[in-house]
Each structure stands twice: as structure tokens, then as C-alpha cells.
Amino acid sequence: MSTVMTAKLDPQATLVGLAEKKPERVTLVVLSGDMDRVMAALIIATGAASMGMRVTMFFTFWGLNALRRPGSSGRATDWLRRMFGVLNKGGADRLPLSRFHFWGLGTRMMKRVMQQNRMPGIPELMEVAKDLGVTFIACTTTLGLMGISKDTLVDGVDQLAGVSTYLAEAKDAQVNLFI
Amino acid sequence: MQKDVVLDTLGLFCPMPIIKTSKKIKELTVGQILEVISDDEGIKKDMPAWCETTGHEYLGLEEQVNGGSIHYKAYVKKSR
Numbered sequence: 211m212s213t214v215m216t217a218k219l220d221p222q223a224t225l226v227g228l229a230e231k232k233p234e235r236v237t238l239v240v241l242s243g244d245m246d247r248v249m250a251a252l253i254i255a256t257g258a259a260s261m262g263m264r265v266t267m268f269f270t271f272w273g274l275n276a277l278r279r280p281g282s283s284g285r286a287t288d289w290l291r292r293m294f295g296v297l298n299k300g301g302a303d304r305l306p307l308s309r310f311h312f313w314g315l316g317t318r319m320m321k322r323v324m325q326q327n328r329m330p331g332i333p334e335l336m337e338v339a340k341d342l343g344v345t346f347i348a349c350t351t352t353l354g355l356m357g358i359s360k361d362t363l364v365d366g367v368d369q370l371a372g373v374s375t376y377l378a379e380a381k382d383a384q385v386n387l388f389i
Numbered sequence: 390m391q392k393d394v395v396l397d398t399l400g401l402f403c404p405m406p407i408i409k410t411s412k413k414i415k416e417l418t419v420g421q422i423l424e425v426i427s428d429d430e431g432i433k434k435d436m437p438a439w440c441e442t443t444g445h446e447y448l449g450l451e452e453q454v455n456g457g458s459i460h461y462k463a464y465v466k467k468s469r
């Protein structure tokens with residue numbers, strides 16, 4: 211037992227490990243499907259990526275709406291989930307504000323102001339993120355739960371995975387955020 | 390200040406100036422100086438932070454009053 215431990219703590223090996231500088235990592239869990247929250251997540255993700263960090267965004271529950279093609283409903287077979295798909299509309303451009311949504315009016319006003327100020331919206335920020343090499347992961351469990359079929363997701367989704375994939379990334383990351 | 394390449398990010402908000410800087414710096418050769426012009430005050434803190442993380446040299450910032458707004462000119466030397 212003790213010999214194994216000594217072998218593991220070989221100082222030479224530790225030094226070699228330190229010498230090769232690995233890129234810093236960031237993971238973000240995007241649970242929220244609110245426009246403002248997803249926007250904050252994307253700003254952090256794109257900022258980190260342009261600082262040379264490796265970024266993974268893990269979308270789950272309402273956050274999945276950002277990855278859905280506009281207007282696409284899932285292909286759920288049971289009526290409960292089909293109903294859910296009708297009520298829970300997807301599309302990066304259709305996310306509501308967490309506050310002041312006012313049945314769409316507040317969100318529309320906010321989008322207008324953003325456009326006037328040349329601020330990128332969610333679809334544009336997602337494109338920038340993909341361009342910078344940010345990894346998008348969609349959570350399989352919540353896809354199933356919410357009746358969203360994978361063929362209704364946008365093209366930029368890199369992986370369909372679960373909690374182990376997220377944790378494997380997160381345990382080696384310096385910044386882990388839950389939004 | 391002396392510069393080799395100018396990057397205009399006027400009218401753009403965080404994180405766009407930083408994203409554009411990270412793309413532009415790839416076009417420079419080591420030792421060249423990039424001037425980033427922005428009217429977003431956040432660049433005063435963001436550019437030194439970006440330089441510290443990416444390993445490029447932050448040379449400083451100039452402020453220029455331009456009508457009603459302030460234009461910030463940040464200088465970055467490509468170091469790797």
C-alpha cells in the first residue's frame with residue numbers, strides 16, 4: 211500500500227505535470243430559460259473563451275429552450291408531454307425576461323432597446339460562443355422529461371449527456387456556475 | 390502612443406470588445422502593438438484583466454473626450 215503511495219507522489223512527475231500549462235476551464239449549468247439569465251451565462255462563456263479558457267455549457271430543464279429550434283415542438287407520444295410541448299415553446303429568440311415580461315410586451319421592449327444599442331441578442335451570442343469553441347451539452351434526462359426530441363434541437367449542440375459528463379468536466383474546472 | 394494595428398469597437402458592449410480583441414490579436418506578430426478603441430467604460434478594468442489571463446502585455450490606456458462621450462484607447466503588446 212505504502213509503496214503505491216510513494217510511486218504516486220514522485221516529485222519528478224509532479225514537476226512535469228506543472229510544466230505543461232493546461233488551459234483553464236469553466237463550466238456553466240444553464241437551468242434557467244429566462245432571456246436575461248441565459249444572456250448572462252453566454253456573456254460569461256464568450257468572455258472566458260476569448261480569455262483562452264475552455265468553456266462547457268450544460269443546458270438542462272428550461273435552459274434547453276435556448277437550444278430548441280424556433281417553434282419546434284417535441285415529438286412526445288403521450289398526451290401529457292405533448293401538451294407540455296405546446297405550452298413550453300422553444301427557440302433562442304423567444305426566451306422571456308425573468309421579470310417585466312408582461313405577456314411578451316416587456317421582453318419585446320427590452321429587445322428593441324438592445325437592438326438600438328447594437329447589443330447582441332441570444333441567437334447572436336450563441337453563434338459567437340460556437341465560433342469561439344464553447345461546448346454545448348444538452349441534458350438527456352430533462353430532454354426526455356420535457357418531451358423534447360433531439361432532432362428538434364439546433365445544430366450547434368455538441369453532446370447529449372448526463373450528470374457524470376458534467377461532473378467530469380466540473381471537477382477539473384476553476385469556475386463552475388449554476389444559472 | 391505608438392501602435393501597429395487599430396481595432397475600433399465603438400458602440401459595442403461587453404463582451405464584444407474583448408472577443409474582438411482576442412480575434413484581432415491573432416493576426417498580429419509578436420511584439421506588435423494593438424490599439425483598441427472603445428466607448429464602454431468597462432474596458433478600463435477588462436483589458437488589463439484580459440491581458441493578465443492571456444499573457445499579453447498591457448501598455449496602458451488613453452482617454453479622449455469626443456463630443457459628449459469618452460473614447461478609451463487601450464494598448465496591448467502581443468507577447469506570445
